[in-house]
Amino acid sequence: MNEIDRSRRDLIEEFRRTPIGRHSPDLRLLLNRLRTGQGDAPYLLVCTVPHREWRLARKTPRRMSPVTLIPGQVFSSPEEAEWAVFKLLWQERTGEVLS
Amino acid sequence: MTDALPKKRMLGYADEISRAPGEKIRFMVSCDGVESYDAAIVRLISGDRHPESFGFIEEPVATLLQGRYRGRHQPLHAGSYAVIDDWDGFALESFTLQAMIWPTRPGQGRQVVLGRFSAGERRGYALILDEDGAVALEIGGGTRTVRVASGVTLHSRRWAFVGASFDARSGIARLYQEPLEILADSGPVAREAQLDARPARNGVPFLIAADTAAMPGGKLVAGHHFDGKIDAPRVAGAALDRAAMQALIRPAAGFPASVVGAWDFSRDIMTDRIRDISPNRRHGRIVNLPTRAMKGHNWTGEELDWTKAPDHYGAIHFHADDMYDAGWEPDFDLLVPETMRSGVYAAKLTAPDGEAEYIPFFVRPRRGSVMAEAVVLMPTASYLAYANERAGLEGGGYLHAFSNHLTALGANDLWLNDHPEIGSSLYDRHSDGSGVAYSSRLRPILNFRPGVTNSWIGPAGTAPWQFNADLALIAWLEAKGIAYDVITDEDLHEEGLSLLARYRAVMTGSHPEYYSKEMYDGLAAYLERGGRLMYLGGNGFYWRVAYHRTLPGAMELRRAEDGIRDWVAEGGEYYHSFTGEYGGMWSRMGRPIHALAGIGMISQGFDISSYYRRKPAASDPRAAFVFEGIEGDIIGDFGTVGGGAAGIELDRYDPAQGSPAHALVLASSENHTDSYYPSPEEVNNVTSMMDARQNANLRADMVFFETPQGGAVFSTGSISWLGSLAHRRGDNPVSRITENVLRRFIDPAPFLIPGHENC
Numbered sequence: 001m002n003e004i005d006r007s008r009r010d011l012i013e014e015f016r017r018t019p020i021g022r023h024s025p026d027l028r029l030l031l032n033r034l035r036t037g038q039g040d041a042p043y044l045l046v047c048t049v050p051h052r053e054w055r056l057a058r059k060t061p062r063r064m065s066p067v068t069l070i071p072g073q074v075f076s077s078p079e080e081a082e083w084a085v086f087k088l089l090w091q092e093r094t095g096e097v098l099s
Numbered sequence: 100m101t102d103a104l105p106k107k108r109m110l111g112y113a114d115e116i117s118r119a120p121g122e123k124i125r126f127m128v129s130c131d132g133v134e135s136y137d138a139a140i141v142r143l144i145s146g147d148r149h150p151e152s153f154g155f156i157e158e159p160v161a162t163l164l165q166g167r168y169r170g171r172h173q174p175l176h177a178g179s180y181a182v183i184d185d186w187d188g189f190a191l192e193s194f195t196l197q198a199m200i201w202p203t204r205p206g207q208g209r210q211v212v213l214g215r216f217s218a219g220e221r222r223g224y225a226l227i228l229d230e231d232g233a234v235a236l237e238i239g240g241g242t243r244t245v246r247v248a249s250g251v252t253l254h255s256r257r258w259a260f261v262g263a264s265f266d267a268r269s270g271i272a273r274l275y276q277e278p279l280e281i282l283a284d285s286g287p288v289a290r291e292a293q294l295d296a297r298p299a300r301n302g303v304p305f306l307i308a309a310d311t312a313a314m315p316g317g318k319l320v321a322g323h324h325f326d327g328k329i330d331a332p333r334v335a336g337a338a339l340d341r342a343a344m345q346a347l348i349r350p351a352a353g354f355p356a357s358v359v360g361a362w363d364f365s366r367d368i369m370t371d372r373i374r375d376i377s378p379n380r381r382h383g384r385i386v387n388l389p390t391r392a393m394k395g396h397n398w399t400g401e402e403l404d405w406t407k408a409p410d411h412y413g414a415i416h417f418h419a420d421d422m423y424d425a426g427w428e429p430d431f432d433l434l435v436p437e438t439m440r441s442g443v444y445a446a447k448l449t450a451p452d453g454e455a456e457y458i459p460f461f462v463r464p465r466r467g468s469v470m471a472e473a474v475v476l477m478p479t480a481s482y483l484a485y486a487n488e489r490a491g492l493e494g495g496g497y498l499h500a501f502s503n504h505l506t507a508l509g510a511n512d513l514w515l516n517d518h519p520e521i522g523s524s525l526y527d528r529h530s531d532g533s534g535v536a537y538s539s540r541l542r543p544i545l546n547f548r549p550g551v552t553n554s555w556i557g558p559a560g561t562a563p564w565q566f567n568a569d570l571a572l573i574a575w576l577e578a579k580g581i582a583y584d585v586i587t588d589e590d591l592h593e594e595g596l597s598l599l600a601r602y603r604a605v606m607t608g609s610h611p612e613y614y615s616k617e618m619y620d621g622l623a624a625y626l627e628r629g630g631r632l633m634y635l636g637g638n639g640f641y642w643r644v645a646y647h648r649t650l651p652g653a654m655e656l657r658r659a660e661d662g663i664r665d666w667v668a669e670g671g672e673y674y675h676s677f678t679g680e681y682g683g684m685w686s687r688m689g690r691p692i693h694a695l696a697g698i699g700m701i702s703q704g705f706d707i708s709s710y711y712r713r714k715p716a717a718s719d720p721r722a723a724f725v726f727e728g729i730e731g732d733i734i735g736d737f738g739t740v741g742g743g744a745a746g747i748e749l750d751r752y753d754p755a756q757g758s759p760a761h762a763l764v765l766a767s768s769e770n771h772t773d774s775y776y777p778s779p780e781e782v783n784n785v786t787s788m789m790d791a792r793q794n795a796n797l798r799a800d801m802v803f804f805e806t807p808q809g810g811a812v813f814s815t816g817s818i819s820w821l822g823s824l825a826h827r828r829g830d831n832p833v834s835r836i837t838e839n840v841l842r843r844f845i846d847p848a849p850f851l852i853p854g855h856e857n858c
Contacts, residue, residue, distance in 0.1 A: 020504050020558045021707050022772050035499040042496040045507035045559055046104060050148045054507055054559055061495035063519055067104060078559030081505055
């Protein structure tokens, strides 16, 4: 139901090229599985400079749960952040580190 | 770069949202760690910091309030309850307390059903749900509290009779907990105990759904709020037996002499009063707007309209996180100067380190006058609906998939995360899981601010939303040098047609989704009498709402029947408590949006926006003015809201739903992503071809049509339209089309409906 097909390198490349926007149906399925299959504290961003700087954080959906910054993960565009989170989710689900 | 989370240390609100010259606005401020701040009034021009926008623009306005003020903390006390202001009758020694209850968070801390109890002093008496969710009687003797409990946890969302009596002479307490439904693991429970304490006198009032935490300066601070419904609360000044308790619920032959109070919540539902139907007439009032017109313990399902059978709607649903009026002390006020032109303004607070907070408000023209031919109708009802929305904080991985991009929190979001006591939006749920049906502006609204983007709309939360998105129209009008007045939904609600009738053209904001009957009828009447409407947004005129008739700034929504619903009103609870009006979608109430605006809601998606393609009807001589000077067929493949003029929420032309047959579809959007799906009311069956990649119906249609008496409507059907106005400093097709239409709409030359030229 929620498997990740590690052999689909084409989907990794498709997402690397277009982290935000129009995606193929198979990539959409992969993204939905990665994103909804996160653990207790999914990833999100904290915007530190509007339209210029974002930092990676985690937070459970529970009311008043803390927002925890992840050190060293700073992005200068939404696309850069999406790709970084994709790599983290891929690694969490498959064990493989994407470059 | 910093390792610390962004902090917000100042916030405030105003007691009014729209004022005319000569009228007064009070501002309330709370600071944490800011000893002093500079306050000033600014005129807000633009709030979008996106590189493609006009940038953040404000203009100082010299007023008498300008100066330095001392920062102070003002608390937020969330949680609703009822208070009886007649204190004398509740100094009881022997007594009976009882109610029908429908708890929603049993076992989530001590919750008071009713009583007169000073928690800090441990003085008084109260019927409570204890920490285990079991009913208990507490007697506070002054030095300690004694308790007798049923020992059986109540079921959540099931009605039960709960009651207790106490005889001061013998010290005997009797406790009853009786579910109205027979459930597998909880039958009726009765307990008897001898208590070695007597209720100590205290200086606090009798409360329902809370006790008194403190009375600083005589101001009541409630605590230990009850989550759930309470129906038929009763108090007697004697220890009644169980049969006598039963007789108190619905006395066939009047109340016994011992009765102290018997409140019927089915009376006065549209008010903030609760009525004591006993001869004592110890009426009370509700605080922080618990939800009224709720199904009571005796609701049968035979009648779904509370106005037809109010005695079936004798329940009030109290929530520990209800918030109507923060009740802060004013810090400064503004007498709107006679010279202040109509527009969007804010009280700007600046801390010594540069941190700024804005408290927006609107200045309308002097009453009875106009200063321009066009007016911007700021959709303040929709600002209230979205006030302090929490989806970005509590959406988790589902939201990442749903929006197709990461959520990004700013300082305001982080403050909101830490402070749910500020109250939620009509998109949220209370902490007990029930939907938030009321919103209020008598509290800080952190997403009603210039410069604030929505954390989960647009890639990495970059899209301005509601108020900040609507400032793009203000910025564009200023850049173009076009005169405009500003009015609000609340003004329209109060004054209706007479307010709009003064203007040649009315412009909406980006998402005027919520309309009261008075607002809707005022706008419709305006169009029937030659008015011109520029609907410059998407998903407008969708939900019916009701403003409270006596409590300022309070608005109600029942998410009934259909439509995009982040929570769903329970069956039998579709009628507004504020007015008795049926709630839900306007399209189901004989007021088809398509007939009003030419188009109606069809789809939503929250990642990237798209563009429009010109249609053949754009060449029709009737609409030649719209496309004057426009070259090419693609319109709006740019913008600050998802990168296009067509996006977020889209409206489509549909004659089957009332779109006028003579309306011209000038352009339609295309190429939306697979995040765009039809709105639920458009789905009668599911298929594997619903998303916008496969479903050509999911598009924004730009339409124009003429209305009676020389009027006309121009609609864009997209929330992101306004975000494209500023591209190339306003030198772009979206800007040109908007300007073409506005200049023609303020031209008095009448429009003629085709075939009616000789009428």
